[in-house]
Amino acid sequence: MKRYLLTGLLLALPLAALLNHATPANAMQQPKYSITDQWHQKFLNDIQRFQNLFTHTTNPQQMQQQFGQMVNELNQLNQQMMIDQAVIHRSGVRKLPRQSTSGRAQQNITSGLKLTAGDNTVSQNTLQTAAQIIQDISLPTLQQQLNQKPSAGTEIALFSSQRSYGQALLQAGVPRDQINAIVTNTGGITIGNAIWIPLYNLKDQTDLANVLTHELTHVIFNQQGIGESLPTWINEGMAWHVGLLGQQQLDPTSVQNQINHQNQSIAQVARSGQLLPLEASEDNILTAGYNVEWVDYLAVNQLLQTYGEDQFRAFLVDIPRYGVETSFQQHFGESITDFEDNFTI
Structure with a gap:
């Protein structure tokens, strides 16, 4: 069990979203997902070839072969994002420095949360949009699911470009040779009470709702003293x-598409016998060829569906008093080791 956890949201890339090039009506005035490395571009090229093949041939074998190649490359793309998270964890960063507020937009939220522009390009309107999402979606969802909201002192910095985000990561102590992978692929990072979100990696407000709610969950765990x-x-x-519950309130269809795609991908990995155990080490995670965090999501969902939300919340509440292992045993009737060993997709 890891004693220190640096969390970050992996960018989800459902196939349906990639094939749909239409701009959502509520899209934020930020650049689309940045295609800056070889795998991103290769995968998008494969999508175009698949579309052309679908238009000009009825040969099912050719179509299945091309589709299989796309799935494999998507798995490698997901894995690249997992590696990015492990890399930033291993960099030894323990604190996100406060961003300068001189000449930059700021937005205070009634619950004591503070939004700050990570660079001069993030406008006051953008901060107001984020604040509205937090007020209307993130906080109510967190209250319903965890019976708690982030406390005063929580700070969220929004960045508009890879350049400004990369400079901030350097200031935080991330090695220079790791910056490019992190700024390209991550959707957000949380340490303690601080959250950093690169807006250029989000396509619209629904993505922002997901990231904000996801990262604020980590903040709550940190403030409860159980994050590590x-x-x-x-x-x-x-x-x-x-996070998905937050996004679902704005775009349920997109969320369902993402769930369907991720479930299919993980099922394929499970059938191949390559699924890692829940307690896999960081070294093993680095060699996985799929989105390991989706398996985490499925495991938590199993606990919620089997024992209910009240029991899961009680498990979390009792951790500071009894510890993870004892609280898990008391509320779920089995040891956490047995659950990890027996969990299957």
């Missing part, structure tokens, strides 16, 4: 669960 003691699969799995 929770197994990674519970910490990330619950953040995925709550």
